[in-house]
Amino acid sequence: MKRYFLSRLIQSVFLLFGVLLLVFLMVRMTGDPARLMMSREASPEEVESFREAMGFNRPVLVQFWDFFTSAIVGDFGRSLHFKTPAMKMVLDRLPATLQLACVALLLAILVAIPLGLIGGFNPGSTVDSLGRMVTLFGQSIPNFWLALILIIFFAVRLGWLPSFGRDEWTSVILPAFVLSLPTMGRIVRLTRASVLEIRAEDFIRTAYSKGLEPKVIYVKHVLGNILIPLVSVLGVSFGYLLGGSSYIELIFSWPGMGSLFLQAIGWRDFPLVQATAIFVSVIVITLNLLTDISYVIIDPRIRYGEE
16 A cells, blocks of 8 residues: 555655646747747836846756746746735635536536436437436537526526626526536436446346335445446546636636636736646646545555555
8 A cells, every 4th residue: 555655655755747848848849938928019128127037048047947946836927917925826716716616526426327317228218318318418418508598598688696706696697617527428418338347247136135115225235336437437527627627617707727727828928827837736646646546545455566
């Protein structure tokens, strides 16, 4: 267990170093960072003064070392637009994004797992058809298009739900549903396929022969045996919900990290862009590490690299 955890931790550290290097290079691969960050009306003297103040006139290796040593302690400088520490702004937006992602993931789990379980045991049934429809819609409908349709129908025409902001608890319903639909489709498809694979196994037939209720078989015998692939999808999906919600947050005016990231790109606020990108990357890497560790907790027989 210790070797397994240590190997995964070392891999995560190297992956984080690669993310820092990539973010550092991307800013400089797009051209002169001083020119990109300054307005087009800035004079050459102002650009040169800004370049010197930001340290862009120093050797690249020196710049990367300064960037790396500052990044590991969470210091990404001050936002060029707001004149406040960039990481503080990201952390201020974190609760809104966490709320949206958690509600979306919870909604996907509550809908998709029952549909996948029941549909897998009853192929061709009404519930199975509904589950396959959810899978089809989740994998094919663009999020931004669905968001606009739902706003027109539920917010504008019916007036049931707010179309923007984070003022009331009902504000999270529309963006969370739109964000959860692709994840919902993936979970339904995985759960259904896994159930179809194991429903003919001997231990399932034995459970039925003992007279156990279907819900007991679904939860205790089936769900327990498909937990590892399900945890894998949930871990990846939660990372996607946290980092891939930019356009949904922007459409619904949700004050999260995603909308802040898009605004920072538009403002050419590179310290804020770097802080947001790296912070989300750290969250995703941490989620992947926790997912890998959960494999050993779920199934103690797993010992990668310890055979």
